Amino acid sequence: MFGRSSLVLLTPLFSVILNAFPVFEKSTSTPSDFVVGELPGFDLIPDIVKPTMYAGHLELYASNNTNYFFWKFERPQLNVSSDSSIEDLHSNLLIFWLNGGPGCSSMDGALMELGPLRIAIDGSVVYNEGSWSEAADVVFVDQPGGTGFSYTDVDDPNLTFITYDFMIFLQKYFEVFPDDFAKDIYIAGESYGGQYIPRAAYEILQQNKLSDPIYVYHIYHLV
Incomplete structure (x- = not known):
């Protein structure tokens, strides 16, 4: 988790970030609705490594005010490999990152x-x-509800x-970013994320068995 000294530095920046995008409650949102605007110092980062960023809240349930916060960093388009096979691999990777805790x-x-x-x-x-993000698109997700910038009126009672x-x-995310659905999915994390990740992967595989092939999640690795 963030230490107290880290929070002193992070709080002003998070205030800027949270004001850069609204909260959406409809799945009719598009990626442009979540583009992160200017951040202090961001313009000084070289374009060749500068990621395109999307962030905000996705509503899971209106009934209990559950909204998950995410921050996506797209791999810079200028950061490409001369090897076409490597480039094709990297351009098709999507990583979802989950910290542990629970509650981290x-x-x-x-950011750390x-x-x-x-x-x-x-x-x-x-x-x-x-x-x-030099090798893949990376989406950092605050979960479960009540963690970080995600919020809810109820507590998730268990891992199920x-x-x-x-x-x-994931469903809400791909409604906003449909072009990501065909990418190879990695679910990665640390600490208590080792409880979240295999369970999520199992549910994805179970859902894939019941889905039309065009709606199958392309999950490749757990990290």
Whole structure:
């Protein structure tokens, strides 16, 4: 989790981020509705490594006010390989990252571990070389409800409900980003994420058995 000293630095930036996009309650939203605007220092990052970012809340249930927060970093289009086979592989990868806890925000992973941005002492963002977003699109998800910037009026009582809610999140996510549905999915995480991830993968595989082939999730690896 974030330490107290980290929160001092992160809080001002998160205020900017949260004001950069609205909360949507309809699946008629499009990716452009979630584009993250300017962040302090972002313009100073070289274009060749600068990711396109999308972030915001997706409503899972109106009845209990459950909304999951995500932050997506798209692999920079200029960051391409001369090897076409490697390039084809990288351009088709989609990683969902889940921190553990339970209750640890995945913004920890985004801003302190594998994400492309770090926060400088002055509150501006700087580029993190070697981030996973150099090789794939990465979506950091705050879950379960009540974790990080995700919110809800109820508590998920057990892993079964948490898994179900993540499946609903995936459905909502792909409604907004339908072009991502054909990508090869990796679900990755750490710590208690080792409980979330295999359960989510199992449910995806079970759903795939019942789905029309054109609606099958292309899940490839767990990390």
